[in-house]
Amino acid sequence: xxxxxxxxxxxxxxxxxxxxxxxxxxxGKSLIFNHISGMYVEVSNFPGTxxxxxxxQYKKYFIYxxxxxxxxxxxxxxxxxxxxIILKADIIISVVNALNLERDLFLxxxxxxxxxxxxxxxxxxxxxxxxxxxxxxxxxxxxxGVEVFTTSALTGEGLxxxxxxxEKAREGKQDKFILEKIKHIKNFxxxxxxxxxxxxxxxxxINKYNLQISSEDVREEIYIHxxxxxxxxxxxxxxxxxxxxxxxxxxxxLALKPVTGIPILIGILFLIYIFIGDFVSQRLVDFTENxxxxxxxxxxIKKFVSYYIPSxxxxxxxxxxxxxxxxxxEKFPKGIIEESEKFKEIETRTSxxxxxxxxxxxxxxxxxxxxxxxxxxxxxxxxxxxxxxxIISFYLVLSFLEDSGYLPRLAALVDKTFTKLGLNGKxxxxxxxxxxxxxxxxxxxxxxxxxxxxxxxxxxLQFVIPCSAQLAVITVLLTAAGLEATVIYIVTxxxxxxxxxxxxxxxxxxVSQPLILDLPLMSIPQIKNxxxxxxxxxxxxxxDATPLFFIGTSIIGLLQVTGLINYxxxxxxxxxTKVLQLPxxxxxxxxxxxxxxxxxxxxxxxxxxxKYQVVVSxxxxxxxxxxxxxxxxxxxxxxxxxxxxIWAGTWIFAFTLGGILSHILM
Amino acid sequence: MGKxxxxxxxLNKAKRGQQLLVQQLPEGDYKLQLIRFGxxxxxxxxxxxxxxxxxxxxxxxxxxxxxxxxxARQIIVxxxx
Ligand SMILES: Nc1nc2c(ncn2[C@@H]2O[C@H](COP(=O)(O)OP(=O)(O)OP(=O)(O)O)[C@@H](O)[C@H]2O)c(=O)[nH]1
Ligand SMILES: [Mg+2]
Numbered sequence: 001x002x003x004x005x006x007x008x009x010x011x012x013x014x015x016x017x018x019x020x021x022x023x024x025x026x027x028g029k030s031l032i033f034n035h036i037s038g039m040y041v042e043v044s045n046f047p048g049t050x051x052x053x054x055x056x057q058y059k060k061y062f063i064y065x066x067x068x069x070x071x072x073x074x075x076x077x078x079x080x081x082x083x084x085i086i087l088k089a090d091i092i093i094s095v096v097n098a099l100n101l102e103r104d105l106f107l108x109x110x111x112x113x114x115x116x117x118x119x120x121x122x123x124x125x126x127x128x129x130x131x132x133x134x135x136x137x138x139x140x141x142x143x144x145g146v147e148v149f150t151t152s153a154l155t156g157e158g159l160x161x162x163x164x165x166x167e168k169a170r171e172g173k174q175d176k177f178i179l180e181k182i183k184h185i186k187n188f189x190x191x192x193x194x195x196x197x198x199x200x201x202x203x204x205x206i207n208k209y210n211l212q213i214s215s216e217d218v219r220e221e222i223y224i225h226x227x228x229x230x231x232x233x234x235x236x237x238x239x240x241x242x243x244x245x246x247x248x249x250x251x252x253x254l255a256l257k258p259v260t261g262i263p264i265l266i267g268i269l270f271l272i273y274i275f276i277g278d279f280v281s282q283r284l285v286d287f288t289e290n291x292x293x294x295x296x297x298x299x300x301i302k303k304f305v306s307y308y309i310p311s312x313x314x315x316x317x318x319x320x321x322x323x324x325x326x327x328x329x330e331k332f333p334k335g336i337i338e339e340s341e342k343f344k345e346i347e348t349r350t351s352x353x354x355x356x357x358x359x360x361x362x363x364x365x366x367x368x369x370x371x372x373x374x375x376x377x378x379x380x381x382x383x384x385x386x387x388x389x390x391i392i393s394f395y396l397v398l399s400f401l402e403d404s405g406y407l408p409r410l411a412a413l414v415d416k417t418f419t420k421l422g423l424n425g426k427x428x429x430x431x432x433x434x435x436x437x438x439x440x441x442x443x444x445x446x447x448x449x450x451x452x453x454x455x456x457x458x459x460x461l462q463f464v465i466p467c468s469a470q471l472a473v474i475t476v477l478l479t480a481a482g483l484e485a486t487v488i489y490i491v492t493x494x495x496x497x498x499x500x501x502x503x504x505x506x507x508x509x510x511v512s513q514p515l516i517l518d519l520p521l522m523s524i525p526q527i528k529n530x531x532x533x534x535x536x537x538x539x540x541x542x543x544d545a546t547p548l549f550f551i552g553t554s555i556i557g558l559l560q561v562t563g564l565i566n567y568x569x570x571x572x573x574x575x576x577t578k579v580l581q582l583p584x585x586x587x588x589x590x591x592x593x594x595x596x597x598x599x600x601x602x603x604x605x606x607x608x609x610x611k612y613q614v615v616v617s618x619x620x621x622x623x624x625x626x627x628x629x630x631x632x633x634x635x636x637x638x639x640x641x642x643x644x645x646i647w648a649g650t651w652i653f654a655f656t657l658g659g660i661l662s663h664i665l666m
Numbered sequence: 667m668g669k670x671x672x673x674x675x676x677l678n679k680a681k682r683g684q685q686l687l688v689q690q691l692p693e694g695d696y697k698l699q700l701i702r703f704g705x706x707x708x709x710x711x712x713x714x715x716x717x718x719x720x721x722x723x724x725x726x727x728x729x730x731x732x733x734x735x736x737x738a739r740q741i742i743v744x745x746x747x
Contacts, residue, residue: 070702075695102704102727223701230704252730258718412732416719424734425721514734515721516699 019061019166020085022111023095024104025049025068026520028123031153032095033065036162040536041065043529044402045520046429048447051078053085061166064089067446070103072110072197074204077446083204087193091117091169098122098135098150101238103518105230108144112172113226115192118146119169126152127521134239143233145173154526177225181218188213252522255409265410272397280393281475285386293385295355298377302359305370307336313343314358315350322354368557373606375553382602383546390472391541395534398436398468402533403525407432408517415515421498422505423448424515427457434465437541439630441465442637452510458638459504462626462646463653464497469545469598474618477604481614488615492661493622544629545596552595556588579659580620581666582613589621596627612665620658625650673745678720678738680713685746686724692740700741703731710746 021029025047034040037056042049047068054065064085067078074080086092092111096104111118122128122137141148147168151158178196185195190209197205198212201219206212254260306313310333317326328346336343361367369376401407407429415425427448434441438461445454445461466474478486559565565588569576572587580586585607593600600621609617625647626634635643674689688709691697704726705711715723720735733741 070699073698075699099728103702103729106702106704220698220701223698224706227701227704227706253715256715256717256723261717408732412717412721412723415717415721415732415734419719419734419736425732514736514738515732516696516703516734516737517732518703519723519730519732 015060016057017061017090018064018085018088019058019091019093020064020066020089021093021095022066022082022086022107023068023123024070024097024100024107025518027068027095027097027100027104028153029068029095030065032121032123032151032159033063035153035156035159036063040532042533042536044399044533045405045523045525046402046407047518047520048078048426048429048444049402051443051446053081059163061091069107071107072114073200073202076449080204083197083202086111086114086116089116091119091166093119093121093165093169095121095123098124098128099131099133099521101135102230102234105233106226109175109226109229112144112146113175113178114196115171115174117169118144118172119165120144120146120148121158121165122148122150123153125150125157126154136237136239140233140237143173143236146170175225175229178222181222184213252405252409252519255406255522256412258413261409261413265413268401268406276390276393276397277475277479280390281472282479284389284393285476288385288389289381293381295357297385298381299357301377301380302357302370303336305361305366306332306359309335309366310362311335312360313346314360315346316356316358317350318354318356320354324356364561368561373553373557375550375557379546379550379553383542383549386476387469387472387545387598388538388542390475391468392534392538394436394468394472395537396530398433399530399533400525401432403523403530405520405522408519409522411517412515412519419512419514420505421501422456422508422512423453423501424512426515426517427453430457431460431465434461434467435471436468436537437630438462438465438467438626439633442630442633445637449513450510452508453512455508455638455642456501456504458634458642459646460497460501462630462634463500463623463650464493466493466622467598467627467630469541469596470601470622473598473601473605474622477601477614477618481611485611485615488665489618492615492619492657496623496657548595548628549599552592552599556591559591575655575659579655579662580616581662582609582617583607586617589617590624593621593624594628596629598627600624612662616658616662616665619661620654623650623654623657625654674742675744676739677713677722677724677733677741677743678735680716680722680743680745682713682716684713686711686713686743687746688741689744690742692737696737696740703729705731711743 021033023029026045026049030041030043030050033054034043036058039056041054050065050067052067055062066082066085069079069082072079072083072086074083094108094111096108108118108120122135128135137148137150149158149161149165153159181199182192182195185192188195194205198209199214199218200222201214201216255264312329312331315328316324319325328350330342330346332339332343358372359370361371368374411425411428414428418425418427429447430441430444433444441461442458445457448454448457478489556565559568568591569584569587572590573584576582576584576586586604589600589603592603601618604617625631631647634646677686680686688705688707688711691700691707700706709726712725713722714725714730717723720738722733722738724731724733
C-alpha cells in the first residue's frame with residue numbers, strides 16, 4: 001500500500017507509528033525506501049530527485065520518504081514539506097552519507113536537539129571501503145547518544161536490520177548549550193521541536209504561532225555552535241583522510257572545465273544523436289513500425305476482421321526503393337471465410353515480398369475502427385511500434401545522464417548563461433528532464449529556489465520544450481525532411497528559448513538566487529536502476545497515453561464521419577493557409593495537439609508537405625499548448641491565473657512565431 | 667616585527683587551486699545556508715575551479731560545491747599559499 005502526497009493515512013490507523021527517513025539530498029533515502037517498501041520511487045544521482053513525500057505501510061509502521069534537506073528550516077519548498085512531516089514524526093531515521101560525515105551530521109544533530117527519537121544510518125558503506133576511510137560507529141553512537149547502523153542501499157547490506165533500526169530509535173544526548181537556550185520553554189505551551197525551530201527563526205512557524213522569541217544573532221549562534229560540535233565529533237570518529245587527489249573522479253573534474261567540459265558536452269550530445277536520431281528513430285523504428293506493426297500485427301487484425309466482414313483488399317508489392325511494382329486488388333463481398341481459397345492464393349503469391357496491404361470496409365463503423373486510419377489499428381501501430389521504442393530509448397538515455405552525476409556539473413557549466421535568463425544553472429536539470437516528460441519536469445521545478453525561478457522555468461517547459469514523445473515524432477519527420485530542415489528547426493527553437501526567457505526575466509517580478517549546488521561524485525550508472533526507472537516511466541507513459549490517444553483519434557474520427565471537421569478546418573483556415581501557409585487540413589493536427597503534443601505532430605504524418613512546411617508546422621506544434629496532463633499539473637503547481645495565462649499565451653505565441661517563420665522561409 | 671598585512675579579496679577573484687581562509691560571509695539566509703555546508707568564517711576551503719562567467723567550484727573536505735558569481739562576490743577570503 002503506498003500513498004503519494006502529503007495526506008497522512010495515519011488517521012485511519014492510529015496505532016501505527018510514523019517513521020520518517022530524513023537526510024541530506026542524494027544520500028540514498030529513496031533507495032532505502034524502495035528496499036523497505038518493495039516499491040519504486042525515483043532514484044537519481046543528483047540532489048533534489050525527490051520533491052514530495054511518499055508513504056508506504058510496513059508492518060506496524062508508516063514509512064515516509066522525504067525530499068533531501070541540509071537542515072530543518074524553511075528556506076525552500078522542499079524544506080517546508082519535510083519539516084512538516086518531521087514535526088509529526090514518531091521516529092526519525094537520519095540517513096547519513098558516510099563519505100560526507102561533516103556535512104550530514106549537522107542535520108542529525110539538529111534532529112537530536114529537537115528531542116526526536118532518532119536512529120542513524122551510515123549509508124554508502126561500500127564506497128567507504130573503496131576509499132579506505134574508517135569511521136568508528138561505536139564511538140559515534142556514544143557521542144550522539146543514539147544507535148548508529150551501517151548500510152549500503154546499493155547492495156542491501158545492513159538493511160536486513162531495518163526492524164532493529166526502527167525499534168531502537170531513541171532520544172539522543174542533549175547538548176548543554178541548547179538546553180540553556182531553551183530553558184524558557186516551560187513558559188510556553190510548545191513541544192521542544194517547535195520551540196527550537198522558533199528559536200532558530202523559522203519563518204513559517206513564527207507566522208503560524210505569531211511568536212518571535214529570538215533574534216537573527218541567536219539563530220546564527222546556534223548554527224555555529226552546532227557546526228563546531230559536528231567538527232569535534234568528526235575529528236573523534238573518522239580516521240585520516242585519503243589524499244584528495246585520488247578521491248575524486250577525474251572525469252567529474254574534466255566535465256567542469258570549459259576547455260574539456262564543452263567538448264565532453266558535444267561528445268555526449270553526439271552519442272545521444274547517434275543512438276536516438278540514427279539507430280532508434282530510423283533503423284529500429286522502421287523495423288518495428290513497418291515490419292512488425294503494419295505487416296504483422298495490423299495486417300493480422302485486419303485479416304481477422306475481414307474473415308467475417310465484407311472487404312476489399314489491395315496489396316502493393318514494392319521493390320527495394322519502395323516503388324510499387326505490382327498491385328493486387330480483390331473483393332470479398334461475403335468475407336474471406338467464404339472464399340478462403342482465393343485469399344490463400346493471394347497470400348502465396350505475395351509471400352516473401354515487400355508489400356503494403358490496404359483493407360477497405362463498406363461498413364462505416366468497421367471502417368472507423370479498422371480501416372486505413374482505423375482507431376484501433378492506428379492506435380496499436382502508433383503507440384506500440386512507433387512511440388514505444390522511441391520512448392524507451394529516450395528514457396534510457398535520460399536515466400543514464402541522471403545516474404552518472406553529470407547533470408549537476410552541467411548546471412555549473414551553464415550557470416552564467418542561465419543567470420542572463422533570470423535563472424541559475426540548477427534550472428538545467430528540470431529542463432533536461434522536460435525532454436523526457438514535461439509534466440514530470442514541471443513538478444521538478446520545485447527544486448528551484450524562488451517563485452520567480454519556478455515560473456520562468458515552468459513557462460520555458462510549457463512553451464518550448466518538446467517532450468520525448470513529441471521529440472520522437474519530430475525526429476522522424478525531420479529526418480525525412482533533411483538536414484536543412486533539421487538545422488532550421490533547432491536554431492528556431494533555441495532562439496525562441498532565449499527570447500522567451502529574456503522577456504520573462506524582464507516581466508516576472510522578484511529576484512533570482514545565485515547558485516549553491518553540491519556536486520555528487522560521478523559514478524557509473526547502475527544498470528539495474530537505469531532499467532527499473534525506464535521501465536516504470538515507460539509503463540506510466542503508456543498508461544497515460546493509450547486511452548488519451550484512443551479518445552483523440554475517436555473524436556477526430558467522429559468529426560470526420562459527421563462532417564463537423566470541416567467547420568473547424570474552415571474556422572482555422574485564415575490561420576493555417578494565410579499565416580502559416582500550410583494546407584488547411586493541418587487544422588486537424590491542432591485538435592490532436594490539444595490532447596497531447598506528440599499526437600499533434602503525428603497528425604502531420606499523412607500530409608504531403610514541402611520541407612519548409614514541415615519545419616513551420618513542427619515549430620508551431622512544438623510551441624502549441626502543452627498536453628492535458630502537464631496543463632493540469634501546471635495549474636496545480638502555479639495556480640489558476642499563471643497557469644491559464646501560460647496556456648492561452650501558447651496559442652498566440654505558437655501561431656505568431658510559426659507565421660513569422662513561415663513568411664521568412666516561404 | 668610589525669603586523670602582517672593579510673590581503674583580503676572576494677572569492678570570485680580567487681585563483682584555481684588556491685587555498686583560502688574564509689574571512690567574511692554575506693549576512694542573512696545565504697550565510698546560514700553556507701554554514702550548513704560547513705563553510706564558515708575561519709574555515710579553510712580550496713578553489714577547485716573557475717568556470718567562465720565566474721561560477722566558482724570550491725572544495726571543503728570531500729565536498730565539492732558550485733557557487734554562483736553573485737554569491738562568490740559577497741564572500742571575503744584571504745590566501746593561504
Ligand atoms: N555506492 C552507493 N550508492 C548509493 C547508495 N545509496 C544510494 N546510492 C546512490 O546515490 C544516488 C542517490 O540515491 P537516492 O536514493 O536518489 O537519494 P535520495 O537521498 O533519495 O536523494 P534526494 O531525493 O535527492 O534527496 C543514486 O545514484 C543511488 O544509486 C549506497 O549505499 N552506495
Ligand atoms: Mg529521494
